[in-house]
Amino acid sequence: MGCDGGTIPKRHELVKGPRKVEKVDKNAELIAQWYYCTLSQEQLRRPIVACELGRLYNKDAIIEFLLDKSSDKSPVQAASYIKSIKNVTELNLADNPAWNGDKGNTKGDKYDDIQCARFICPVVGLEMNGRHRFCFLRNCGCVFSERALKEIKTEVCHRCGVPFQEEDVIILNGNKEDVEVLKKRMENRRLKSKVGKKSKKCKSAELVSQQDITEDSPGPSEVKTAKGDMNTNFGERKQIVFTKSTANGSSSTSGKVSKVLAGTTKRSIADREEKSEAYKSIFTSHSSAKRSKEESSNWITHTAYYF
Template identity: 30%
Template sequence: MGNDGGVIAVKRKFMRHAQGEKKQEKAEQDLVRLQKIKHCAISEEPLLEPIVACRLGNLYNKQVLLEHLLARTIPDRFQHLKSLRDVVSCNFSHKDNAKSDQCGEKKEAFYYCPISMVEFNGCHQFVVLESCGCVISAKAWKELRSKECLVCGTHLSKEKTIPLFLSAEEYTAKQQQILNQKATKKEKKAHCVKETGQNERRKIKKRKAESDVYKRADVSKSITNNVSDYVRKEKNKNAVFASLFKSGQEKKNANDLMMTVGGMRYTLS
């Protein structure tokens, strides 16, 4: 410690610059979180109810999101959004006693967790329950996990939650996972449609073959009926023609007997 070169700088004044970088990084992260909890992820406009959340933890103005979906102008960062089925409507608990500054802006958070009373200000992790859309703190959900929502009493058929405000690394990984799931689901659906189409074509071909059989039978029946009608009409018109269709039990006349006997007489045995 006596100017021998072995002094270690442990005092605050010597570490000031190193701590400044950490403070600046933390301030930037706080600013990003504050931006996310107060503004729509797509339009960057102030959040106005109704508010929806996607599986990546982004918050959107529902009207703005719907307009982008209809116009098909969704940015690449939100390519996992294809319809309103990809988002969940959020039920926030309002904080009525939020104070305002001189400019009329809210100093405190608009929303809070009704279970832990933690403010929704970006400093605490919050989750959205998929079954009912209630927004509570992650700590309250972890400690008081239940089969019913502790806010609205809805039965939670799924214990799935959507964590809000993921980090950049988590966001990219989860987005890729969602896109892969969608691609797999689309392939399965296409395969099912293909099999269904083949089955339908086989059924149509079978019905057509059966129909052709019935048509041929109807044609044969029609021809038979026409021939029967023609024979009946001709029998009424011509006695000689009618004699060709006499049954063996009918009484034979002299000419018939002569032809029969003559035929037997001159038949070679």
């Protein structure tokens, strides 16, 4: 029984050590991130936009994604947080003079340098191929290498001169830590915008209500003019009535004057009784102003101001 016919080896005898995990090619990963759109997987072409997490997209792909309102729309994690075109920024990129484009290798007989990037940093000159960290500014969309911002510290954009803060700098295709920091900034920014919109709506509603109140209630100048008009109208009416009474030659002027005063003024009898005797003596209806027929002069001497 010497195993002359041979034996079948078992799996643990053939496999030596732990099974190796297949590694993703770094070059292929960098090319996918920096040369192709994250949403449509097409080659990047101008206009190129970037989201608040630093991912690159073609602008037309974002517009198509936002306009697609169909129910069978497949959920895309790479663009689930993009709700409007305001959530992306159009990038202001600097062309690489050493890049020939797709026309250089049409026949396939020329070496195609994959590492040659289409865009570069306008300050330092580093190529935007994923080997170096790049970032952009949310305010203006200008793209620079992180080395340029660290070496030349300033609060103004190197290219267009727009002021910016540290929160406005977004890393392009950053690592997991960078993405987490950018997510927190994005959430805080959107919360602030919501609170600001609510406060603006409240202020606008208050302004509208105040305008309605001011339109309904007359101002002090309008009240004064109304009172002046009433006084002038009262004087005119009083004078006209007196001239008519004198023209007719009526002797009972006190009775007519009291009727005019009762018609024009809206004062009650109780208010008149509360006044003092000195105030009452001003009016012709007072007992001191009354005259007998003997004391009254001839009708020829009557004037418009005769009481």
